[in-house]
Amino acid sequence: MEKAVIVYKSKYGAAKKYALWLEEMTGYKCIDLENIKNIKLQDCDTIILFSGIYASTIAGLSILKSQKDKQLIIFATGASPYDEDNLKIIREHNLSGNLSNIPLFYGQGQWLDSKLKFVDKTMAKLIYKSLEKKDDKDLEPWMKALLSAYGKDVDWTNRSYLEPLLNYLKGEQYGC
Numbered sequence: 642m643e644k645a646v647i648v649y650k651s652k653y654g655a656a657k658k659y660a661l662w663l664e665e666m667t668g669y670k671c672i673d674l675e676n677i678k679n680i681k682l683q684d685c686d687t688i689i690l691f692s693g694i695y696a697s698t699i700a701g702l703s704i705l706k707s708q709k710d711k712q713l714i715i716f717a718t719g720a721s722p723y724d725e726d727n728l729k730i731i732r733e734h735n736l737s738g739n740l741s742n743i744p745l746f747y748g749q750g751q752w753l754d755s756k757l758k759f760v761d762k763t764m765a766k767l768i769y770k771s772l773e774k775k776d777d778k779d780l781e782p783w784m785k786a787l788l789s790a791y792g793k794d795v796d797w798t799n800r801s802y803l804e805p806l807l808n809y810l811k812g813e814q815y816g817c
């Protein structure tokens with residue numbers, strides 16, 4: 642990997658935490674997407690985006706959509722524990738065009754109820770109310786995690802979630 646840059650978009654800190662861990666492990670420069678104008682992306686051959694999932698949508702993807710001739714990698718973080726089927730749904734919902742086949746990695750994030758911004762608190766309440774009515778068998782893993790964490794502060798982040806990405810950066814085949 643000649644020159645890689647880590648970019649993160651994080652509302653509540655989990656994507657940032659994973660991005661900074663990867664910076665520490667690899668030495669790649671890490672930058673908040675808000676400050677992207679401060680770096681010359683044309684000098685990079687690889688961009689690794691760390692981003693949160695909100696209402697099934699990976700934030701910050703537009704920065705990757707405009708890139709050409711670069712290796713693009715995404716590490717998404719959400720409430721769900723790692724679940725292959727869930728990751729497939731996230732891919733189908735978010736990645737199309739030049740992003741269709743790019744590697745997508747995943748780490749469980751955090752639920753910080755006490756820090757939720759007004760709009761997210763309102764949305765979370767609506768989601769919670771709708772999930773409460775569902776039959777347990779119809780709940781996806783992220784829905785179960787949200788139901789159990791609602792009203793609390795829970796941190797599920799773990800450095801071990803970075804291992805598949807680290808192995809990929811070392812040259813191992815990507816399997817998802």
Ligand SMILES: Cc1cc2nc3c(=O)[nH]c(=O)nc-3n(C[C@H](O)[C@H](O)[C@H](O)COP(=O)(O)O)c2cc1C
Binds near residue numbers: 654695720721751
């Ligand atoms: C309004 C809202 C909607 C969310 N929707 C989802 C979701 O659809 N799927 C999921 O796995 N996690 C969902 N989450 C959980 C976030 O992905 C999780 O809090 C993650 O840590 C966010 O990244 P960040 O901490 O970097 O902001 C949601 C969180 C909020 C506040």
